[in-house]
Ligand SMILES: Nc1ncnc2c1ncn2[C@@H]1O[C@H](COP(=O)(O)OP(=O)(O)O)[C@@H](O)[C@H]1O
């Protein structure tokens with residue numbers, strides 16, 4: 272049972288890449304204020320799903336609704352203005368900019384369309400919000416991995432979203448950083464952000480998500496509370512198969 276109002280609805284989403292079906296009729300709903308976990312083995316379609324929601328890819332078939340309005344086929348900037356932003360796998364930050372301006376640029380072109388002065392002030396606020404520890408005048412490539420991740424997150428927040436898509440944002444963190452990362456995600460949710468969390472770190476999934484959706488080969492194979500969905504026979508088979 273999900274008593275929350277639906278904020279995001281994905282209906283019958285399919286995506287082919289040539290002969291490969293990356294997503295095959297996926298439907299799911301995300302409730303306002305929820306942290307929904309999206310898990311599944313490598314290649315199961317998680318990133319493709321987030322890329323379609325964020326406007327980086329168009330679907331072959333299906334629809335994405337945010338607060339009942341269609342996002343299908345919108346460009347990333349328009350999706351951002353509709354209140355959806357995220358951190359993405361395999362996206363590099365512009366090395367030519369320092370940490371603060373990496374975030375300021377996102378604020379200038381985001382939902383609030385700020386000028387450079389206010390955008391830099393907003394960037395400083397957001398860097399502090401995500402616990403950024405480096406110098407804000409250092410270029411992104413000279414920062415620690417965790418600070419680079421935190422800049423990515425601050426860039427997403429600079430769009431002023433009410434829904435955040437996190438694609439393995441916690442991957443590669445050491446145990447101390449992971450706990451801080453989990454606490455940060457939780458606090459953003461407590462501030463009112465609805466979150467879709469794609470993650471391989473099961474400890475993070477279990478501690479943050481009330482509900483998860485499990486994908487395999489582009490299809491939903493289980494959904495529900497983490498402990499129940501992960502115990503589902505097909506999920507166990509898929510994960511054991513991957514490690515065998
Ligand atoms: N741009 C692309 N061109 C061709 N194939 C792609 C592309 N993006 C993803 N795929 C394929 O789609 C499938 C799903 O990939 P992806 O969504 O990245 O999975 P996940 O994030 O769950 O690991 C994989 O087989 C992957 O190789």
Ligand SMILES: [Mg+2]
Nearest residue numbers: 317318319360
């Ligand atoms: Mg992925």
